[in-house]
Amino acid sequence: MDNKKIEKISRALSDTNRIAILQQFKKRKDCLYCAEVNDLLDLTQPSVSHHLKQLVDADLLLPQKEGRNLKYVLNQEVLDEYIASLNDLKS
Amino acid sequence: MDNKKIEKISRALSDTNRIAILQQFKKRKDCLYCAEVNDLLDLTQPSVSHHLKQLVDADLLLPQKEGRNLKYVLNQEVLDEYIASLNDLKS
DNA sequence: TTTGAATATTTAAATGTTTCGATGTTTCGT
DNA sequence: ACGAAACATCGAAACATTTAAATATTCAAA
Numbered sequence: 001m002d003n004k005k006i007e008k009i010s011r012a013l014s015d016t017n018r019i020a021i022l023q024q025f026k027k028r029k030d031c032l033y034c035a036e037v038n039d040l041l042d043l044t045q046p047s048v049s050h051h052l053k054q055l056v057d058a059d060l061l062l063p064q065k066e067g068r069n070l071k072y073v074l075n076q077e078v079l080d081e082y083i084a085s086l087n088d089l090k091s
Numbered sequence: 092m093d094n095k096k097i098e099k100i101s102r103a104l105s106d107t108n109r110i111a112i113l114q115q116f117k118k119r120k121d122c123l124y125c126a127e128v129n130d131l132l133d134l135t136q137p138s139v140s141h142h143l144k145q146l147v148d149a150d151l152l153l154p155q156k157e158g159r160n161l162k163y164v165l166n167q168e169v170l171d172e173y174i175a176s177l178n179d180l181k182s
Numbered sequence: 183t184t185t186g187a188a189t190a191t192t193t194a195a196a197t198g199t200t201t202c203g204a205t206g207t208t209t210c211g212t
Numbered sequence: 213a214c215g216a217a218a219c220a221t222c223g224a225a226a227c228a229t230t231t232a233a234a235t236a237t238t239c240a241a242a
Binding site for chain 1: 181
């Protein structure tokens with residue numbers, strides 16, 4: 001994983017709202033609906049949409065349309081690659 | 092590690108200059124001098140000082156004064172805690 | 183003890199991020 | 213087809229970050 005990608009993922013993770021979103025994947029089943037995120041965060045719908053976009057743009061979340069609903073899945077592979085890059089910093 | 096701490100470390104990692112600093116620890120011995128970082132990055136001294144401060148404030152780097160020089164050591168424990176928090180996101 | 187080298191701080195400009203209200207788009211029910 | 217629900221986008225305000233020039237601090241060495 002190159003440094004630009006590490007930067008992008010780190011930036012996506014640098015907000016407690018987005019961290020809270022990612023943590024919901026453990027509590028619920030393995031997918032999360034957009035509407036559930038709106039309930040979770042104390043923010044307006046456009047703000048939530050913005051945060052989800054950051055996570056999707058960083059490839060941490062994979063969006064799947066289901067009619068007019070939107071379902072997200074955690075991209076474990078990218079998360080693992082990111083973690084591997086961090087582990088690689090250690091000597 | 093609480094979410095505020097994860098946010099802070101993520102933000103410290105969300106810049107390619109700071110990522111490059113951390114990567115130098117593998118290439119050199121296990122410590123890095125401030126002056127070496129000035130040579131490494133194509134930035135003015137105050138900018139480098141700013142980036143090093145971000146890493147120190149996030150506890151990723153431990154500063155040690157040596158006369159008028161400043162030596163940094165990578166804080167592997169905090170890095171490990173951060174990685175553990177990320178691993179914890181996985182289901 | 184003065185000088186100079188190494189690092190930090192301050193200030194300010196440019197740019198990026200977060201948030202919300204308003205509005206737009208898509209798609210499901212009726 | 214129409215209205216409403218779910219989500220996205222736009223525009224703007226508030227705030228944070230990045231960077232450099234100027235200046236300050238700290239400390240070793242002469």
